Amino acid sequence: MKMKHLFFGALFFANFLGFSQNIQKEALFTIDGKPYFTDEFSRVYNKNLDLVKDESQKDLNQYLELFIGYKLKINKAYKLGLQNGEQYQNELKSYRDQLSKNYTTDSKVTKELVEEAYNRYLKEIKASHILITMEENASPEDTLNAYKKMIMIRQRAIAGEDFEKLASEFSQDPSAKENKGDLGYFSAFRMVYTFESAAYNTPKGEVSQPVRTRFGYHLIKVEDIRDNRGEVEVAHIMILNPAKSPDNKEAATTEIDKPYTTIKAIYKKIQQGENFEDLAKQFSEDKSSSVKGGLLNRFGSGQLSSEEFEKVAFSLSNENPISAPFQSQFGWHIVKFIKNYPIKTLEQMQSEIETKVSKDDRSRLISASMTEKLRKKYEVKKDIKCYAEVLKTVNNDFYTSKWELPKDLKPFEKKLFSINDKKVNASSFLTYINSQQKTTNNATPVAKLVENLYGKYVDEQINTYYNENLEIEFPEFAAIMEEYRDGLLLFDLMEKEIWTKSKTDTLGLQNFYNSNSKNYQWKNRFDIIIASSTNIDAIKKAYKYLKHGKSPEFIKQKLNKKDGPVNIMTNSGIFEEGNEVLPKNIKFELGTSEIVKEGEYYFVANVLKVIPAGAKTLDECKGKAINDYQQNLEENWVKDLKTEFKVEVDQAVFEKVKKQLRH
Numbered sequence: 001m002k003m004k005h006l007f008f009g010a011l012f013f014a015n016f017l018g019f020s021q022n023i024q025k026e027a028l029f030t031i032d033g034k035p036y037f038t039d040e041f042s043r044v045y046n047k048n049l050d051l052v053k054d055e056s057q058k059d060l061n062q063y064l065e066l067f068i069g070y071k072l073k074i075n076k077a078y079k080l081g082l083q084n085g086e087q088y089q090n091e092l093k094s095y096r097d098q099l100s101k102n103y104t105t106d107s108k109v110t111k112e113l114v115e116e117a118y119n120r121y122l123k124e125i126k127a128s129h130i131l132i133t134m135e136e137n138a139s140p141e142d143t144l145n146a147y148k149k150m151i152m153i154r155q156r157a158i159a160g161e162d163f164e165k166l167a168s169e170f171s172q173d174p175s176a177k178e179n180k181g182d183l184g185y186f187s188a189f190r191m192v193y194t195f196e197s198a199a200y201n202t203p204k205g206e207v208s209q210p211v212r213t214r215f216g217y218h219l220i221k222v223e224d225i226r227d228n229r230g231e232v233e234v235a236h237i238m239i240l241n242p243a244k245s246p247d248n249k250e251a252a253t254t255e256i257d258k259p260y261t262t263i264k265a266i267y268k269k270i271q272q273g274e275n276f277e278d279l280a281k282q283f284s285e286d287k288s289s290s291v292k293g294g295l296l297n298r299f300g301s302g303q304l305s306s307e308e309f310e311k312v313a314f315s316l317s318n319e320n321p322i323s324a325p326f327q328s329q330f331g332w333h334i335v336k337f338i339k340n341y342p343i344k345t346l347e348q349m350q351s352e353i354e355t356k357v358s359k360d361d362r363s364r365l366i367s368a369s370m371t372e373k374l375r376k377k378y379e380v381k382k383d384i385k386c387y388a389e390v391l392k393t394v395n396n397d398f399y400t401s402k403w404e405l406p407k408d409l410k411p412f413e414k415k416l417f418s419i420n421d422k423k424v425n426a427s428s429f430l431t432y433i434n435s436q437q438k439t440t441n442n443a444t445p446v447a448k449l450v451e452n453l454y455g456k457y458v459d460e461q462i463n464t465y466y467n468e469n470l471e472i473e474f475p476e477f478a479a480i481m482e483e484y485r486d487g488l489l490l491f492d493l494m495e496k497e498i499w500t501k502s503k504t505d506t507l508g509l510q511n512f513y514n515s516n517s518k519n520y521q522w523k524n525r526f527d528i529i530i531a532s533s534t535n536i537d538a539i540k541k542a543y544k545y546l547k548h549g550k551s552p553e554f555i556k557q558k559l560n561k562k563d564g565p566v567n568i569m570t571n572s573g574i575f576e577e578g579n580e581v582l583p584k585n586i587k588f589e590l591g592t593s594e595i596v597k598e599g600e601y602y603f604v605a606n607v608l609k610v611i612p613a614g615a616k617t618l619d620e621c622k623g624k625a626i627n628d629y630q631q632n633l634e635e636n637w638v639k640d641l642k643t644e645f646k647v648e649v650d651q652a653v654f655e656k657v658k659k660q661l662r663h
Helices: 002-010 038-048 060-079 086-100 107-121 140-158 163-170 193-200 249-271 276-283 307-315 346-359 362-377 384-393 396-400 426-435 446-468 475-504 506-515 536-547 552-559 619-644 651-662
Strands: 027-031 034-037 123-133 182-186 211-213 216-227 231-240 331-341 380-382 415-419 422-425 525-533 569-576 596-598 601-611 647-649
Touching: 027 038, 027 060, 027 651, 034 038, 034 060, 038 060, 038 651, 060 475, 060 619, 060 647, 060 651, 086 475, 107 123, 107 346, 107 362, 123 140, 123 163, 123 193, 140 163, 140 216, 193 211, 193 216, 231 249, 231 276, 231 307, 249 276, 249 331, 307 331, 346 362, 362 446, 384 415, 384 426, 384 446, 396 446, 415 426, 415 446, 422 426, 422 446, 426 446, 475 506, 475 619, 506 619, 525 536, 525 552, 536 552, 536 601, 552 569
Parallel strands: none
Antiparallel strands: 027 034, 027 647, 123 182, 123 216, 211 216, 231 331, 380 415, 415 422, 525 569, 525 601, 596 601
16 A cells, blocks of 8 residues: 555646636547546646646646546556456545545534643643443433432532542442542543533532533532643652561561662662663563663653652652652652653644544534534435334334344335435335344333434434535545546556566566667776775875775774774775765776875775676666666557547647636
8 A cells, every 4th residue: 555655646646736727617538438528637737737847748738648648547447347346446435434524524613622622631620529320321210310319419518518428428430439539630531521521611629510421420529720731751660569468467567668678779779870770670560661761651640540650750850850769559669750741732732632532522512513514404304104104113122122123124115204315215214223222222112212213313314415425515525536536546557557567577678678778878887995084194094905905894993993083984895987985086997096185084995896888787777677668668558548449639629728728
């Protein structure tokens, strides 16, 4: 695929840049009767005008030839059936899916959500919560009972009762017994969206109204709000807490004190000037980081499971880089500051936040907004009679996942509803209902259940219909897809007809080389040793060594002392005349040259052999020969295609286009 990406970048049909000036759409030429129009020709010409370096390609007559050649190749690809290849179809679908995302989301809502998320990123919330668990599709009765219970707890909290005690007593979050509901500090995207929104909209010191998420109802108490500290990169040395205390009290005390004694000794070594990274490798019991000198991935608030560790890490700086030993729930640590990463600008985080929004609960808001627009855009007509027949087939077995599709679906092969000109059959809706049995959809009675599923199915079909018609809705989308479709076909065709052939047709390549050997010639070449230095004494010594036939290794060993300055550099090999490696002022004759100076450097050379100019062998120029052979095959191939397909150009229309493009 990497080669394909390079190919598409090199095509004169580059990615779509925009429509050309308004040119009346007329048939410019035909290939076997199929018309190609002036608007496409004008668009691609204008689009590539500033990209091409070859002035001949800016000539409209020459460009028309290129354009026709391109379309001939596409016709050949279709004739060979390359458009039916599985890999081609998959790549085209993948590209369309990716491109369609720019058209199938509500950009206004996306922009608002990105800006909201960034503004939240600027602050960190410290909060506690109480959770009453509940299924997403809980009955109205269960929902009301949970809500009433939350209102009661909230009233007690507002009346002054300790929130931690209320969390210990009522919260059904499994961790509440240990952390008393404390969630520490967090920022955007760390909690589900509805929870996050409630936390950011609750003033410091206050308790939120009950908040519904997919986990149940929450009460949130905001303990603190502070500026986002960004991220920090640190290294650490850790000695683990004892796994289990021995029964013997004296032994237990020794075991508990051992990690502290060890970390204190390590800390003393650091104070004495020993290397932190070496000590981490030797002694740290965090095996995932010790091999890297204790280095941890950078992190922000709330990303580690130790608030104490974060607190110490963020307190360090270049002026105060090493912490004193401290204990977390995991063990004893010494932390070394590496670098701070302040919060980025919105522009810097734009792409990252957009990706997170697309994967977050926020994406439902974007989808809902888009669907709402499409409901207004398209006319949906429901067949009431057909819907009633569908409803009769669904019963309470759905709630236990035992409902089965009608054995005979033929009576349901009729329109249930239409979206503009598209008809959607009842059978497809029944299949959809069947697929939903394992989802958590407990709406009752059955009529309500089917109504809910019908609404969701209509929304899905509206979005599908919109996606299927993007080429009609957006001419620029159609143009991009057409160019990518053709480009993909052309790549497969070129690979089949030209590139593979040029590499495997050894006899054809040899014949091409024989006919064009004059294009593959060496200039004079020199088997040479070159010495260079900024030190005139060193270059004089090198000159003497070269005179006596000494090797480059011998010269460097003699003139560059270990742990001393590098006095001499050498270069050796066979170099063609004009090569940048060769000093410009040296006469390249057999033997040792005179010392010359170029800029700050002195040079001396020993020419071991002069190889006269002459023809390159095929092996010596194979890369260029294959490339030239490919070009030759392609030029002749286009000529053959012009005899295989009938091309007719409307010269009157072309003259009109030329006048319009030259204005």
